[in-house]
Every structure is written in structure tokens, then in C-alpha cells.
Amino acid sequence: MRWKRMAVMLVGAGVVFGGVYGFIQFKNMKIAEFFANMPKPVVTVTVADAEAETWSTTVPAVGTLRAFNGVDVTAAVPGQIQKILFKSGQEAKAGQTLVVLDSDILQANRDAAEADAQLTEANYKRVSSLKEGAVVSQARIDENLFAMQAAKARVAALDAEISKKTITAPFDGKLGIRRVDVGEYIQPGTAIVNLQDLTNLRVEFSVGQRDVREVVPGRTIQVFADVVPGKTFTGEITSLEPKVDPATGVVRVEGSLPNLDGILRPGMFVSVQVDLADEREVVVIPESAVSYNLYGDFAYVVEPKAEGADHPTVKRVIVEAGDRRDGMVVIETGVEAGETVVTSGQLKLSPGMQIDAASEPLTRPDVTQQPY
Template sequence: MSKRSYFTPLSVVVVIVAVIVGYLYFGDNNTTVTERPAAAANVVGTQARMMEFRDVIEGLGTAQARESVDVMARVSQTVKQIYFSDGEDVEEGQLLIALQDREEQARVQELEFRLADGRRQLERLRELGQENAASLSMIEEQEVRVQQTEAELEVARSRLEELTIHAPFAGRLGTRQVSTGQLVRPGDVITTLDDISPIYVDFAVPELYLPSLSPGQNVAAISAAYPGREFAGQIESVASRVDPVTRSIMVRAAVENENLELRPGMLLRIELERRVDHTLMIPESAVIPIRNEHFVYKVEDERAVRTTITIGRRLPGWVEVTSGITEGETIIVEGTIRVRDGLPVSLTQQ
């Protein structure tokens, strides 16, 4: 018995016709789909704009008084009177403490009387000398006595002054450490005195920035004790030497402290303003990095146009653009993942 053939001339013709019909039908259908216009992608855009760019150097420093001194006794004596209160603001030369001074007062008065009497005798001898009634040696001896008394009086007055303690400069006093009637000795601290308006801050800056440092530059001081506030100041001086270990140089800034809110010893974060530029900036979310290049999508005639840009410095959320786009051009900041070069977009301004 011969095997039955599954392929007949008729079946072959049917298969060929089916292939041709399918190609024509589905091929035309695909062409129609390809030619159908693409739907516009919804995106959010904004304009490239000129912004202020503050080039700053940050550092940490400890606040210190412009003038600071421990007020001490210079002699051993008991406290007679106290003329200040804790934390009081005082002026230069203001009396703070008086020590017992009865003996010194009496000594000064005694020498003043002796000096006055010596001067009268000297004047009398000079008058007698003009009449040849007193010798020159007598006059010279009396002049020596007068000069000696003047020197003794000067010493007595100096010792009397040591028994009164005055503020050497204007500032704010600290806590009182003595009481009336207490015996104080040389070196005993009576109180502290600080001039803190303005207040000084010393901070280190890398030697790399040395050429851009000069007195008068603006700084801002920030303290954790006063969140959200900045205290303005200026560079007062720059050290004459670079630290060979840290390769940094010390800078001293004077920070405004009119209300005396900042105190010596506080940790301050310093922002040193090197320069202020006006430069072209765009949102950081608009930049697409690919390898070593950066791109943005501009919007032109309601279509996305991929553009190569060159970026520069950065601010939080912003990037400087040095080439590729100009001020006022609209760029896509949201929805860049849904667009391609040349595709239509539906733009919403940010």
C-alpha cells in the first residue's frame, strides 16, 4: 500500500494565499499604527534665570572677648566697700572696689603738710638770700628736703591709689568673688571684665584661600543657641604665619554683638564671603548626566529638544550653567523620563 501524501497542490496554493493576505492585512495595520501621531507628554518646566551666587568659605571658631581681664587686688588689705553688682555693665574708670585706706590717707596728709611747710621755708630762705641773710648752701639743703618730700608724697599717693580698683575699660562684669570685710591678697580675683561688643572669633582657613583674604571682608556667624539667626561681622586681621602642620591660617573676625547675646567661649560657625556673582542657574532636577556630559530638555514649539550644557558651581537644589542655554529659555524640570528628543510635550509652568 502506498503512503498517503499530506501535501497536495491545492493545499500549497491555499497556504500561499493565506500568507499574502496576512501580510497585506497586518502590514497595512502596522503602518497605520506607526503613522499615528504620538501623544504629548505632560511635563513641568521653568525658565533659566540669573541668580545671586555667594561664594563662601565655612569654618568653626570660638568666640572671645575683644578685651578680657581678671580684676585682681594689688595689695594685701581688707575690702572696705564694693561698688558693683554681678553682670553689671560698667564704663572705663568706674570705681569697683575700695580697700581699707586709713593709714595711707593719713600718710598722704602728713606728707602734704610737710611739703607745704618745706616750700614756705624754701621761699623764705630765697628771700633772705636776696638780702645776703641766708647762705646758698642753706637754700640748696632746703630744696633737697622739698624734693625728697615730693618723692615721698608721690609714693604715698601711689600706694593709696592701689587701694581703689577701677574698671580698666568699658565692658560687662562677671560674678563677684569677694565680700565686704574680706582680706584680699595680690593675685586674688575679685571679678572678671569682658568687652564683648563687638565680639571676636578666631577660625582657621586653608592656605589655598589665602590670596582671597583681606581685612574688611564680610562674614556671618551662626550659633546653635540662636537657630535661624546670623550675626554680621568683618575680618579684623589675618595671621602673619601659616600653620605648617594643618596648612591653614588663622583669621580673626569682629562680629556685631550690640545686645550682648554672644558670649566668650561659644562655638560659632563662620561663613566667609569671598565674592558675590550673578550667574545663570537652573534647578538641579533638570540636569540629566550621561557619562561625562550633561543634558537638559528645552521646550521649543511645544516639543522637547535635548541640549548639551556645561555646568559649574552648585547651590542647594540649583546648578550654574556656563554654556548651552541662555536666560529665559524654558527647560523641563519634571517628567524628563517620559520625553525624548523631538517629541511633543504638554507644558505646565512651575
């Protein structure tokens, strides 16, 4: 009896465990079947075709802008400011009076020197007229002549010093912020206001010694500034340093850059590209199509629509990005001309996902920046 009872219990336990195991397998099968038959999500993205273009080879560099004419307007003589005849930020013309210093004492000294010069001139004329009668010696005449010339020289020196009391703009340009006030006593060399000619700028940058033969005066340069994203300023190389810096192996280069609209300012850092003579065929795609990370740059390429499928899918390919220009990037490997790449919406993608190409680029949500 004991063995029969044990056999019944074992059979019952086997039936229970077998039922539980069968139920679990059945549930897993149904879950897998559900996910297998579940419709795949369709992600809306924007796309663009990779194109073959002819690009000239460029030498990239980082440059600094300088004004062809730019100075701190200073006083040449000491004095107290009587008048300030300009406003901060205004345009100034060459020769325009900016500041007038006190010159009362100098003017009085000049009047005294003028009177002395007139007296010495009269004495000289009187003495020289007596030469015909041989009443005076030649030494007396010379003495009066030199006294007259010295008196006139003192008048000229005082005139020059008085003229320096009127401080003028040395060239056309834009004035900066006023640094002095009426009534202030200033010394020679005191900065009054900064003056910059913004119509033409110099851009200074460095290139490696291997590019010296190609980077020559007259070569076109393209300049890019953060102040105007996406805009290209065009200038040309004007001169190079005659020697290579032995510490760095680079050569200093200077270029000219028209700035008629006054957007660029001296002191700005800019990106510079020097266009060289040779050209090459390249494959380019929009910069937004490339995703950058530590493990390699990649892009999503649109695959042809499968038979019976409603939407195309994407695959992720590793790319090697090259030069960038005007929002486009050269793809050395990974994408061929004519292939279609995803340009926005990549964060929602994974390999094999279906996509729907939007007719217009996706817009970012409006995020209001809160102050700290």
C-alpha cells in the first residue's frame, strides 16, 4: 500500500509540474508570436541624397582679425580737458576735432613771444639799414638777425604746442567708448577713445611649412566667424613672413578682408580656409546627417523598399568624414554618391526601422531659456 500511495503522489506531482511547464511554454510562445506579428513603428525623418562634387583642396587655420588702421587716440601734451566734441560709438572723419585742452597760458606766452619777435625784427631792419653808411659792424647786424630768427622760432614752437591742445581723429573710423571727462587733467599718452577703421580688416593666421609653396600672395581665402553662422567672407593673401618659426614650424600669413557692412570686428577669432590650386571629386552629404561619437562616426542610409513593404528601412554605416564647407561634409568612406541618408530624426532610429521621409525638415520644439 505504501508503494502504491507513493507512486500515485509521484504521478500527481508530475502531472502538476508538467501542466505548469506546458503553460509557461505556451505563454512564451504567444508572447513571441505577438511581438513577431506586432506592426513595426514608422519614424518620420528627413533625408537627402549624397552628391558627387568637385572641391578644391583647402588649408584650414585659425586667424585673428586686425584693423588696417586702429589706435587709441591719446594726448601728446598735458592739459586739462575743456571740451569733448564726440559721442561714444559715432563715426569720425579724419581731422575731426575730438577733444580741446586748455591753452590759455600757452596762448599768453605765444603773444609775448610774438611781440618779442616783432621787436627783434624791427631792430634787425633798423640796424641793417645802417650798413650802407658803415655805421654798424657786420657782427651787430648778424646778432640782430639771429635774435629775430630765434624769436620767430619760439613763436613757431608755441604755435605747434598750442595746436597739440586740439586732439583730432587721425583717420576715418568708428569711435569706441569715451574714457575721459570734461575738467580732467591728462598726461601725454593718456588714452581718450579707441578709433578703428572697420571698412577693411587684416586677418592673421599661420600655416605649416609644407604649404608655403601653395600659400602665396593673391591666393583666395575664405573666412568664417561665429558672429554670422553660415556666412562666408572672401579675401586674399597679401603677405607672408620671410622665415619659418623654428619653435613651431609654421609661417605667419596676413590677408586682407573687405568688411563694408561692419559686421566683423578687430580682435575676433575666425576660421580661415586657403583655397589651393588642385581639385578633386568628392562625395558630400549635409553635416547634420553624420552622428559623431567616441566609437566612430556613422550615418543612416535608406535601403530600397522591400517587396510588399509600405515603407523603406534604414541601415547604420560607419563613415569617415573629411572637409566641411557651407553646411556640407565630405565622406571619404561609407556612403556612395546617389545613396540617400537621414539628415534629422536619427535619435529615434535603430538599424532596420521603417521610416517615412518628411517633405520638409523637422523643426525643433520652442524651448524658452530660463534665467539662472
